[in-house]
Amino acid sequence: MAITPIDVLYTAVATAENGRDGRVASDDGKLDVVVNPPKELGGSGAGTNPEQLFAAGYSACFQGALGVVARQAKADISGSTVTAKVGFGKTPEGGFGLTVELSAHIPAVDAATAKELLEKAHQVCPYSNATRGNIEVTLSVV
Incomplete structure (x- = not known):
């Protein structure tokens, strides 16, 4: 399937540290969450x-x-x-x-x-x- 070019109106930026068991934050600071694998996948389930x-x-x-x-x-x-x-x-x-x-x-x-x-x-x-x-x-x- 070909990628259709778009006229970009906005770009969201987020950075993850330590993958599925760490932290994700947006560049503007509005999103900053701890991420952990859910218990169903063997994780702590403590974060999102x-x-x-x-x-x-x-x-x-x-x-x-x-x-x-x-x-x-x-x-x-x-x-x-x-x-x-x-x-x-x-x-x-x-x-x-x-x-x-x-x-x-x-x-x-x-x-x-x-x-x-x-x-x-x-x-x-x-x-x-x-x-x-x-x-x-x-x-x-x-």
Whole structure:
């Protein structure tokens, strides 16, 4: 899949120390967290982990994309939420990979409209565009 060039409007910068068992901080100081592997992966679980950070970023970004497509469709998404579940595991090739489940609760629209909005948001969201063809992403309305 070819990489599509973009006109960069913003660049986030973060630096990790000691990988999955250390610290991650943004260059502006707004993010500074301890990261530890979760207990399920043999770690202490004392800090956050990269999968939680990815889930947080993806859910926030997808919620923003949902707002864009909802405005275009003149649909009411007030009171909506997006939850991202990021799974971490072994690939058949012996490496590691991720899966993502995105679920949205959109109380002000019917299920068919909600599903349509999710599909459209999945085409707009930068995280969805970055992961498309690389990891399994499932969408659901709750």
